[in-house]
Amino acid sequence: MDHDTRLKRLRFRAWHRGTKEADLMIGGFFDAHGEHLTPAELDWFEALLEQQDVDIMAWAIGSQPCPPEWDGPVMARMRTLTYVPLPR
Known part of the structure; x- marks a missing residue:
């Protein structure tokens, strides 16, 4: 699969998680960082x-310890949470 198609599929999967909260966190992260991964x-x-x-x-907000296989530089970027849009 070519790179652009892969990004489109991952973006769709990141934004269609099942809850609005997960969509915003995981999809928002991918929108902010996906093309640079x-x-x-x-x-x-x-x-x-x-x-x-x-x-x-839970791993991204720190309410549960992150297993070692998921703890790393990308999870560290997820933990910033600066990509989640907040209504004002």
Whole structure:
């Protein structure tokens, strides 16, 4: 699959998680960082999408410890939460 098609598929999966909160966190992250992820980081993100939304969100906000296989530079970027739009 070519790179652009892969990004489109990942963007769709990131934005269609099942809850608005997960969509905003995971989809917002992908919109902000997806095009700048390396192929290895895209592999990591694609595997992350197989995890439960509640787990991904808990690891990103720090309410649960992040397992070592998911803790790394991309999760650190997810933890900034600067990509989640907040209504004003």
